[in-house]
Structures are given as structure tokens and as C-alpha cells.
Amino acid sequence: MNKKQPRRLKRRELPKATIALARYLIGKTLVHKLGRVTLAGRIVETEAYLVGDAAAHSFRGETPRNRSLFLDRGHAYVYFIYGNHFMLNISSGPHGTGEGVLLRAAEPLQGIERMKLLRGVSNVRDLARGPGRLAEAFAIDEKLDGVDLFGDSVLWIGSALKPVGKIGVSVRIGITKEAHRPLRFYERGSVFVSGTKALRG
DNA sequence: TATGCGATATTCT
């Protein structure tokens, strides 16, 4: 029973550079329509993956698994990892360029009861705090791989519903290569950002 | 806070 609705963002509104996009997405709204239920959350943490970046899945070229990462900017790249988690990325470069932004955490706004069912937890703070949790809370799976987030699909990015706080920058989480590059962006002080307290400040 | 392990698709050798 939510009043304020986000506006669908258009592809041409997106910054062209991947790092700029990662920063731009903080505070925006991730929306997934599930029949009658709408799941929505405020993106509070992202990471950029670039060309020539050994930590990026595109580093060794295009394969069947990472092909969505090479789509024109604004498409979903969803993959399965560690035997039990999906991750949601947004492709960034022009078609043929393997860059993208990983969505790592969100603040649940709408459809919270459904998210609790999907996740099997009741603590709102833990619903989408971390990339695997975010995907589970938003019912993201391989069927959404390659979807255009800026067309008219059920999964899309909307405008910000609240002012965005200060944005922090740090190294990325959970990678072993290029682990020193400052390519993680997050809303400072948000309790919905993943990692320990130090990683939210 | 800090390990430690599960469970599997994809890629590498």
C-alpha cells in the first residue's frame, strides 16, 4: 500500500562511463513486478567491473555465461555462483564491451512481506544486504539474464524516492584479483550496506 | 569477530 512510486528511468539518462553509472545507481530504485506484488528497494551499494579488469567476468572474453555483460548498457547480467547464489549486474558499455555494475545491497521499500518469504528471514535489514541476498529477496534468477532493464520488462530501475546521502568509495568485496581498486560505491552510514561496520562508514 | 563449509555451473588444463 505504497503511495510514492518511482518513475522508470530511460536508457539515455544513464551515465556512459561504468564508474559514473555505479555511483549514479546509488539511491535509485530497483523494481521487480511479480504478478500482483511489486518488489522495490533503494539501491545502496554497487561495484564497477571494467574492461581489462582481471576481476571482471569479461576479462577472458565473451563466453555463453557472460554474454549478457556484452549487451548494450542497461541489460541484466544474472549468473549463479558458489553453488547457491545468484548475482545481478547491469551491463554498462556499448554493445560488445564487457563492463558492468554489480548491485550489492538494497534497502527494502515495497513488497517486504514477499521478500521475507523469498528469503526465509524476518529481519528487514538482512533481506537484501549482500548481493546473493539481494537477488533472492528480489526473486532474481537465470530467467532474468539478458533482460532489458530500460525497456518495458517486469524488472527495471526507477528514480530515487529519497534524497541520497553521502557516497563512500572502497575496494571491492569478495574478489582475489585487482583487489586494491576503489570501485565499490555505497551510501555512507546506511545499515542496509553489506559488510562490517567499517565498510559502511 | 572469525573461521569453516556447503553445493554447483562454468571454465581451464
Add this chain to the structure above:
DNA sequence: GAATATCGCATAG
């Protein structure tokens, strides 16, 4: 055939 992966949870300290 083997290693690795953009993690999360349980359990111990």
C-alpha cells in the same frame, strides 16, 4: 578431471 567463484549461514570464541 580439477579448480574456481562479484556468498551466506552456522557455529565457535
